[in-house]
Amino acid sequence: MKGMVFTEFIDMVEARYSPELMDEVIEAAAPPNGGAYTAVGQYDHHELVKMVVELSARTGKTVPELVRTFGEYLFGRFHQGYGHLFSGMNDSFHMLSSIESIIHPEVRKLYPDARPPRFDIGGDGINTLEMTYRSDRHFGDLAEGLITACIAHFNENIGIRREDISDAPGSVIRFTLTRGTA
Ligand code: HEM
Structure with missing residues (x-):
């Protein structure tokens, strides 16, 4: 990493x-x-x-608690250090649905040896956003912290449901974000 x-x-x-x-x-x-x-x-x-x-x-x-807190901290640091990746992002669904198409590809341009996780995006993108995290590193807690901080950054009322949908626990996690349920 x-x-x-x-x-x-x-x-x-x-x-x-x-x-x-x-x-x-x-x-x-x-x-x-x-x-x-x-x-x-x-x-x-x-x-x-x-x-x-x-x-x-x-x-x-607990370890999950510390990793989630670190994810929240990291979001703030990304905001400070890579502000250009945030410009034009008007809400959390916009930003979170751009991780796979814009943000992490930009990270790969900056650091060709980086290996960010994969996110598959679903949901209607208006009231719900589904983010399926896949990584052999099992950093779902880090993802959760980053997602929580992103929602807080845009000051939105969005609840997060988390389900482990993998055979190898932790490697595939579906986050379902729903407006008005925080
Ligand atoms: C809120 C949106 C974001 C989420 C949910 C997210 C999620 C993650 C997660 C969970 C990892 C850990 C690696 C893994 O699980 O395999 C990771 C790695 C990484 N992310 Fe993101 N990320 C986000 C935004 C960003 C932004 C804005 C940057 C800007 C620089 C960034 C840069 C990186 C880098 C450099 C790594 C390390 C990759 C490696 O070690 O090879 N991410 N991301």
Whole structure:
């Protein structure tokens, strides 16, 4: 997974908890590079999962909770760092239905070695939006955090229903977003 995801995670933990706690987490998770991630590097996503597990053990927050919170944080950072991808997006359905057709393809142009997840989009696009997430990384919680933050960004009242529809738990998740149900 792209290093920028790791560097953002480390920044979030340092800011929300402390640099000392982040050091402890890195020491316990013992990634091969000792925690020296660079934004453009490429790393095994299991290293991120290990760090989240260690953070969970030290904060009492569950792993899914921490990954969702990280997704929300990441959305804010994407907004700051890649504002051009947000321009012209007038609501969350517009933005979320563009992930597959515009946003992640732009990410691949910036980082040719990036491997973003796949989203299949359905629903009427007016009252409901269906987003089917597929990834062997099982980061549905990250997707949920990003989606929640996107809805909050546009200040909309939209409820999210989540169903695991895979044989291998976590690899295919359907999010159904419905207006007026938050
Ligand atoms: C709200 C909309 C978005 C959603 C729901 C979303 C979802 C995700 C998820 C779940 C992943 C984790 C990888 C996986 O599960 O396999 C991911 C990866 C990534 N996303 Fe997005 N994303 C969104 C918007 C963005 C934006 C605006 C950017 C702008 C830079 C971006 C850049 C990336 C990058 C760089 C990766 C890492 C890819 C890799 O490691 O190879 N995403 N995205």
